[in-house]
Each structure stands twice: as C-alpha cells, then as structure tokens.
Amino acid sequence: MARPLVGVITNPNSKKNRLNPARYEAMRETVGDLGIVRRTQDTAEIAGVVRAFLDAGIPYWVADGGDGAFHWLTNVAQQVLAERGGKDTAPAIMPTNAGTIDFVGRKCGVIGDSDGLLRALCATLRAGQQPGICTIDSLRVRGVYGPDSDWPGRTFDKLGFALALAGIGQRFFDKFYAHENQGVTGILEVVGGILFSATMQAPGLRKVPLPVELRHYSDTVFEPLPADVWIDGEKLPMRDYRAINVGSIDLNLAGVFRIFPFAREGGVLHVMAGDPSVNEVIRNLPRLASGRKMVMETFVERAAQSLRVVARDGKRIDPCIDGELFYGLTEADVTLGPPVRVVQMNVHHAPTDRA
Secondary structure (H helix, E strand, C coil): CCCCCEEEEECCCCHHHHHCCCHHHHHHHHHHHHEEEEECCCHHHHHHHHHHHHHHCCCEEEEECCHHHHHHHHHHHHHHHHHCCCCCCCCEEEECCCCCCCHHHHHHCCECCHHHHHHHHHHHHHCCCCCEEEEECCEEEEEEECCCCCCCCCEEEEEECEEEEEEHHHHHHHHHHHCCCCCHHHHHHHHHHHHHHHHCCCHHHCCCCCCHHHHCCCCCCCCCEEEEEEECCEECCCCEECEEEEECCCEEECCCEEECHHHCCCCCEEEEEECCCHHHHHHCHHHHHHCCCCCCCCEEEEEECEEEEEECCCCCECCEECCEECCCEEEEEEEECCCEEEEECEHHHCCCCCC
C-alpha cells in the first residue's frame, strides 16, 4: 500500500459536525485511500492522532476547523516532534476556514469552504500535483501559572500567531465569543457596544437612562493591568497597561481591522503596549482599519524580537492566543517561535476529483 498523503483531524463536537453528523463519513469518502480521517472528542486526544500521523509519514495534515483547530494541532504537533527528538519531518497543515476570523487562511491564501478545501487537496494529490506551501512565523509564549490558577507553579508554553496578553484586545474576545453573531456583523456590534458604553461613562452622560447591561458593557474592557513590561530588554515607563498585543504575522480580521503590519515580511514580532484612553482608541479606529501605526501618547508600537510582562499587585495575566483563552499567569515571555508550514489551497484553481 502506498504511503498515505493526507491526515484529517476533526472535532465531532464542533457546531458544523453536530448539525451534520454525516460529515465524518463524507470526509472519509473524500480522502479514500489517500489517507486517514480521525475524530477527537477533546484536545487531550490530539497527541495520539499526531503520533499516528507521524508514524505513518503523512506529509499533509488538515485541521478541520478555524484558527482554534489550527492552533491546537500546530501546538500538539510541535510538542510531539520535540518529544521525539526531531527525527520526524514537520508536516504542512491546512486550515479549512470554518472558524470565526480565519486569519491564518487569509494570510496564506487558503480560499474556500471546509469540504471544498478537502476535496480540492485530494484532487490535487490524485492528479499527481503538489499543493503550494506557505511558511509563516509563529510566536512562542512561555510563562508561569500563579497560585490562584488551576495549575499553580506549572510552566506555560504555547505557540501562536496573534496574542493579546492584557487589556482591550484580550477583553474583546471575551465579549465576542459571548455574542450570538460571530461573523463580521458580530465584530462591528461588539466594538460598537464597547465604544458606546465607554462613551456613556462621561460625566455629562451618566444620567442618560440606559439598560444596566449596556451601560456597564465596557467596564472590564478598559480595566488596566498593573505590570512591568520590557521590549527587547528595555523597560517601558508605564505602570498600567490597557493594551499588550503581539503578532508574528500581519492579520486581517474579517476585513474589519488590519493589525500587526510590521510583521508582514517576517522575522520580527509586532509589539503593542501602552495605556491608551478611550478617546485615543476611538480616534485610532480608522488607522486600525487600514493597517497603520497607532498614534497615542502613552503607547509603544514597534518591531521587536522579545517581550516580557510581569504582573504586579497580585493581578494575573490571561492571554488570548489565536482566539483561544488561557488564565492565571503571573509572568509571560514572548519570542519568535519556529516557522510553520501551511498548505495553500484554492478551491477555484484545483483539479476536479473524479475518484
């Protein structure tokens, strides 16, 4: 039997799979003798699938999902590769644009829907062709869990591409994932709700009658984190931070915001850290939408190689990495991580699969 070329990992608990339980068998039919399709009930099961894919020598992996699915498969793959002493070749992984924002797919030119992308990849391989490969930088976040976390004293070590360590960016995702609409409209509604709520906190507007939930919608979003912060070993003068964000690639958030332009060419992190006011955030929204550098008084934004953050006053760092939320760190160090290979696929330019 020929070596399998495709390994698909899918979560039966995801929304699209719950709504369509027949997808699993449909994916198996699409892949056929090209490879393996495996289901995982939770993230703890991913390592076993990764080891099976590596043992089989599968070069192309498919994360059936969005940025979160891609995040977990990339992280577990790197962990298992390290455990095995680097004897295995790192796979190329394809996201399938089934998430909320899908910024990895946007960055790498992955165009199409989940099922169409899998069919296109299989058709390409059956035609004797190789898919394109996009290599992108990752970032690595290492830290220590604090005493009030679920794992006191344990180390934290994750890869990602977009990181919100504190403040506005991190709290935005808390609001966004609680919103009923997690598309472009949802992004605009959450941002609008946050800014409207914050504006209504002005002294002259506090007596305007509003629903309690709306008036206090932004309360935690602009809550600063007391911390000491270093960029490339240089300590910043601020003591409180309403924003600490890092990107290893430039991001297009569903066409609404374009973030981390300094990381567009690779080789550096784009770091943002500071204590912007509500008015400064509002004034800079056009810059955020067009991918330009922010203009704020107590704010640092530049290309860098490292960031270190140590929380003060008993506070904790709750990082959001690629939209995945983690809780309870006392400190965090961010550096460039290993390059990650992404399968490029366009459903409109693939051969027709007649298998």
